[in-house]
Amino acid sequence: MENIIPHDFHIGKTDRNKLNGHNSFVVWFTGLSGSGKSTIANQVENELFKKGIKTFSLDGDNIRKGLNNNLGFSAADRQENLRRIAEISKLFVESGSLVIASFISPLEKDREMIKEIIGKDDFIEVFIKTSLEECERRDIKGLYKKARAGEIKNFTGIDAPYENPINPDLEVETEKENLEDAIKRIVLRLEDKLEIRV
Numbered sequence: 001m002e003n004i005i006p007h008d009f010h011i012g013k014t015d016r017n018k019l020n021g022h023n024s025f026v027v028w029f030t031g032l033s034g035s036g037k038s039t040i041a042n043q044v045e046n047e048l049f050k051k052g053i054k055t056f057s058l059d060g061d062n063i064r065k066g067l068n069n070n071l072g073f074s075a076a077d078r079q080e081n082l083r084r085i086a087e088i089s090k091l092f093v094e095s096g097s098l099v100i101a102s103f104i105s106p107l108e109k110d111r112e113m114i115k116e117i118i119g120k121d122d123f124i125e126v127f128i129k130t131s132l133e134e135c136e137r138r139d140i141k142g143l144y145k146k147a148r149a150g151e152i153k154n155f156t157g158i159d160a161p162y163e164n165p166i167n168p169d170l171e172v173e174t175e176k177e178n179l180e181d182a183i184k185r186i187v188l189r190l191e192d193k194l195e196i197r198v
């Protein structure tokens with residue numbers, strides 16, 4: 001950007017990672033509403049926090065109710081929502097945290113944008129694969145019922161698209177794999193990348 005000259009700070013990500021004793025990066029959960037993103041993200045964070053990892057979770061509650069409260073669910077607004085979240089995630093990674101982001105992030109092109117902003121080496125994509133039928137059966141927030149009744153427009157899976165990730169780093173089929181096993185599998189993969197040093 002014109003006339004914006006970045007300042008060269010002395011302390012960087014590598015220094016903070018050394019101080020914290022582990023690497024920092026983003027684990028990004030994508031999937032339909034009700035697929036299990038928040039449930040899984042929460043438990044993964046609990047496990048890693050217990051092990052002394054600096055974690056920080058980003059989800060609809062702290063983003064769509066705050067920073068992004070001017071954005072809705074059109075394709076353009078979702079893209080801007082995700083662009084800002086990716087930029088925030090990148091800052092948290094610089095600050096030394098393992099960022100746990102849970103957003104529907106329905107389009108491949110937007111997930112590519114996210115990966116580009118954060119950098120592919122600092123990004124793990126986890127696809128929470130739950131069928132629309134199961135999400136609708138769970139309907140924990142009652143939103144599918146409203147969407148079917150036409151009370152919510154552009155609802156993902158009903159009248160807005162969800163494109164399955166082509167090549168996610170991890171995939172959890174919540175209708176097949178037990179939750180505890182899935183958490184263990186994800187935690188193991190993250191521990192490997194965290195390279196925890198005591």
Ligand SMILES: Nc1ncnc2c1ncn2[C@@H]1O[C@H](COP(=O)(O)OS(=O)(=O)O)[C@@H](OP(=O)(O)O)[C@H]1O
Nearest residue numbers: 033034060073078081103104105106153154155156
């Ligand atoms: N139209 C429509 N479509 C999808 N979801 C909707 C919509 N309206 C509100 N909600 C609620 O908002 C949560 C999804 O927000 P995200 O920021 O994750 O969406 S996106 O990544 O920008 O597509 C989503 O939360 P989760 O259920 O946790 O996924 C919904 O509760």
Ligand SMILES: Nc1ncnc2c1ncn2[C@@H]1O[C@H](COP(=O)(O)OP(=O)(O)O)[C@@H](O)[C@H]1O
Nearest residue numbers: 032033034035036037038039040138140174179
């Ligand atoms: N294997 C599973 N993994 C995650 N959630 C599951 C699983 N089986 C059932 N559930 C239930 O599905 C719902 C998922 O809701 P939530 O985690 O809020 O989804 P999302 O954040 O994707 O909208 C929760 O009520 C959770 O208890």
